[in-house]
Amino acid sequence: MISPEQFEKEIELIIKNAIREDVGDGDHSSLACIPEDARGKAKLLVKDNGIIAGVEFAKKVFAHIDPELKVEQKLKDGERVRYGDIVFYVEGSSQSILKAERLVLNAMQRMSAIATKTSEFVEKLQGTNTRILDTRKTTPGIRALEKWAVKIGGGENHRFALYDMIMLKDNHIDFAGGITKAIEKTKSYLKEKGLDLKIIVEARDMREIREILKSDGVYRILIDNFNFEETRQAVALIDGKCLTESSGGITLETASSYAECGVDFISSGALTHSVHNLDLSLKAV
Incomplete structure (x- = not known):
C-alpha cells in the first residue's frame, strides 16, 4: 500500500x-x-x-x-x-x-x-471473518478519494495502483506462458529490482489453484468467478497456505454466502464503479 x-x-x-x-x-x-x-x-x-x-x-x-x-x-x-x-x-x-x-x-x-455501499457490504459480512476490499475500478484522477471513502465505510483497500503490489491475472499468466513461469519470473524481477511487493495470483479453476500452491512466496490467491461449492473446495485445498480472495460479480445478495465458504477477502468493483x-x-x- x-x-x-x-x-x-x-x-x-x-x-x-x-x-x-x-x-x-x-x-x-x-x-x-x-x-x-x-x-x-x-x-x-x-x-x-x-x-x-x-x-x-x-x-x-x-x-x-x-x-x-x-x-x-x-x-x-x-x-x-x-x-x-x-x-x-x-x-x-x-x-x-x-x-x-x-x-x-x-x-x-x-x-x-x-461509503454507504461499502457499509452495506460490511453489514452483510458481520459474523464472518471475511473482509470487503475495493479494486482499481475507480474514476480516473480521483482514485484516492474513492479508496478513502471505502475506508470510511468500513472496508479495506486493495492495492492502490500497479506499483504497490504484484497481481498476476489471467492475461499476465497467458502472456508469460503459464502460472509457474509467471510466478518465477515475478520473483526474479522483484529480487533483481530490490523490491518487496506482495504477490497475488488469480486462479480460474481448481487446476490452476493446485499449480499456484506448488510455488512459494504467493501472498494471496484470487479465486475468480467460482461458484459457492467450488469456492468451498478451493478454500479447503488452499488450507491456510496463503490468504484467499473471492471476486467476480459478487453482489450484496451473494456476499454472505461467499463469506460462509471461508474466504479471507471479497473484492468488489461495484463499491466504486456502480454507486x-x-x-x-x-x-x-
Whole structure:
C-alpha cells in the first residue's frame, strides 16, 4: 500500500487539478455580482440517507482555497445521516465559499455513496471473518478519494495502483506462458529490482489453484468467478497456505454466502464503479 505521505500528495493533486478545471481564470459569476469583501455563511445539508464521507476532504478544499474560511463541524466522516441533517457550517468570504462549493459537493456526494455501499457490504459480512476490499475500478484522477471513502465505510483497500503490489491475472499468466513461469519470473524481477511487493495470483479453476500452491512466496490467491461449492473446495485445498480472495460479480445478495465458504477477502468493483451519489446541498444561511 502507498504511504500516508504519498496519499496526502495524491489528495493535494486532486484538489489542485479540480480547482484548475473548475475555476480556470476566475469564478466570473461570483466576481460579477458579489463584492470582494462580502462575507457569508453556508451549511452542508443532507437530502438523503446513508453514510457521510468527505468531511475531512472538504476541510482541506476550504483551507486550500481560502485559509480564512472557518468550518463548524457537526458530523464526522463515517456517521450515518438522514434527510435534513446538517454536516457543517462554513463561514467567511462569500466568493471563496462559492469557489469551493462544486468541488466539495461533487467529492462528498460520490464519497458518501461509496461509503454507504461499502457499509452495506460490511453489514452483510458481520459474523464472518471475511473482509470487503475495493479494486482499481475507480474514476480516473480521483482514485484516492474513492479508496478513502471505502475506508470510511468500513472496508479495506486493495492495492492502490500497479506499483504497490504484484497481481498476476489471467492475461499476465497467458502472456508469460503459464502460472509457474509467471510466478518465477515475478520473483526474479522483484529480487533483481530490490523490491518487496506482495504477490497475488488469480486462479480460474481448481487446476490452476493446485499449480499456484506448488510455488512459494504467493501472498494471496484470487479465486475468480467460482461458484459457492467450488469456492468451498478451493478454500479447503488452499488450507491456510496463503490468504484467499473471492471476486467476480459478487453482489450484496451473494456476499454472505461467499463469506460462509471461508474466504479471507471479497473484492468488489461495484463499491466504486456502480454507486448513486448521495444528495447533498450547500445552502446559504
